[in-house]
Amino acid sequence: MSDEQEMLEFNPQQPMQEIDVEPEQETLVVAEEPLTAKQKSGRGRWLILGVGLLIAAILAESVLQIYQAWQSHWWLGALWLAAIVILVVVSGYWVIRECVLLYRLKHRRQLKRHDECTSDYAQALVKQLQRTDLLREWQRIDEDYWQPQERAERLQQDIMQNVDRDAQRVINKSASETAVLVAVSGNSLLDAVIMLWRNQRMISKVAALYGVELGYFSRIRLWRMILTNIAYAGVSELLTDAGSQLLSAELAAKLSMRAGQGLGAGLLTARLGYAARQLCRPLPVPKERRARLTDVQTSLLGALKNALPQVWRARSNADNSGK
């Protein structure tokens, strides 16, 4: 990648290269970095100092404790020692794993521009998916004469589409499950719990499909990114889907209230799923393949109708009896 760019810069005969920046990239920008950086400078430093001191105190305390216990009985000392060693090892492992996973999430490779797609880079991207079959397939088809754009296109069509199909299936399934569950639950607290539980599972699955493994902190980070993405950058999507949303509002009015709630929950789940997909995918989703909520909506309505015919009909029956 760097070679090529250097050559481009040093060669005065080459006219300006058109740079293919996907305008949709902007939607991926996450606006939380500067905030955390500012915080760190003030209170953060004191907090770290405090925590460090606390850990030092705990360590000193436990060493003293073990020493005292050892004085009274050797087996009591051994017991304490074993307990503390196990605790330290387990929590150390957890901390390290969290750090690694968070690091991986932050530093996962994503192809921002198609002309960066060299052979090595593309291979690293495929490796990141942690799918040996796809890696083997990629090694089979990759040709050394391809231009970066061509390689990116093949990567989209031959590799990513496979993963996308699986991800789409996961999203559709979760969305319709959530819709049905919310439609039958009838309790708002229960609704919230269902949403949290189903979405949590779906996002982990989608992330895992794209080779992103989630720990506690990385999960929280991903959630934050997804929500930011939906809140700030979903405007264009909202506009394109506005028609269908209006339609769905009208349609929901005809449904029973519960089915309408279910539909809304399902659509939200699908939207979360797409945001997760967009964030985890090593390549941006091409415009023509971008999933629209309208498609999901049809499948959701189908699922609701099939699973809960009585809920589906409830409203119209109520209307009839009212008259």
Add this chain to the structure above:
Amino acid sequence: MKSTVTSTANSIKQQAHDALHRGLDRHVRLAVTGLRRAGKTAFITGLIEQLLHANEGAALGFFDVVREGRLVASQLTPSPQWQIPRFKYEQAIEALCGQPSRWPESTNSLSQIRLTLRYQPTGHWYSRWLSYRDLTLDIVDYPGEWLLDLPLLSLDYEAWSQQQSTLLERPEREQHAQAWLQSIRSELASEHSADESIRRIAEQYQLFLAACRDQSQLCFLQPGRMLMPGELAGAPALHFFPWPQQFSCPEHWQRLLVKRYQHYQQQVIKPFYQSYFSHFNRQVILVDLLDALQAGEQAFADRQEALAALLESFSYGENHWLRRLFSARIERVALVATKADQVPPNQHHALAELLRQLLLDKRRQWQFDNVPHEVFSVASLAATSAGEVDGQQVVQGVDENGQTRRVAPSALPQSTPMAQQWQKGFQYLRFAPNFSRQQIPLPHQRLDKVLQYLVGDKLT
């Protein structure tokens, strides 16, 4: 007797079938256009090779019908025009995979080959009921020299002589023309009959054309049959030449020359044009830019002129069903810079850009007339592999002596080179093929994109 009737009936049946297919738009007649040594034979061989092995590991990722697994099979089928020899695909492959491996021989006569692609249609209302459909692909191969005769159809003898005399003023042609001009002078003074004199001068003219081709590597040389006579070798039909404007022409010579020229137009070029060139509906234009660059400034400009002149002979535009049957037009053009494997992959873009520049005027016209066209840099049979040495991209292959060579060729200009670039010159190593039977399907570079562009829309 009976067998003749049967075979005639069969032939008529086949032709009716073809007409039906043309009308239904299931028939692609591909014009493989290119000057001498542009890589026509290699292109056709590569194309057939990839299509025949499409389902046996050919790398055709950009050819949608193959990537989506919808191509059932493709097969070479007999062509209905029995008087034309078949394109020697098998011999070409044998030459490429032989011991030693060599390029197929360049074309010296006309040949044709027909491929039938059987595929599963998709996205049509009828695709649910149809398990497969066929697409017929006809490819014609012919010597590149003959192609340059086509512009002669629109010129009369006077205009042609004038044009050629202007060309003759250029130093790269003038240096070879002395013997021919001398022969005119001496024949004008001699007592020979007009027929005899003209034959002698025409022979000198033929030598002049050959010298221009072999020593100065020029391409814009007319009439093409003088360089590649085929069955016309030594025939009086070829005994004519453009009259140089510096001499005055005797009346009776003039009459004879005009007669011969018209005969050549009507009896040689026109049948060739009508039988093979008026039915094309897709075209691929092959240009060997590396050869042109290496040959120098004059040869480069000469190729540009030759291409511009010959592209005037084709008609472009959309086809409605009636036009498809009787006089098809070319609906889609692929501009291909061939032999891209001789430069490293990071220069493929520059190669395509240069071709874009070379055909700028024609492309502008196509754009105006709304004729779809696209530029590709292609290696029909890739004889090299790319590598990197000290951060510089190189190509590795085998040269004509069988030595493995690894070279970093001259950087390609992205537009027509300037004077100082010409002075420095361009150097490209001609690699020899180094294939074996185990490598079948033979490697290619970007043929799948060209295929998708040329026939992909018919295979949906």
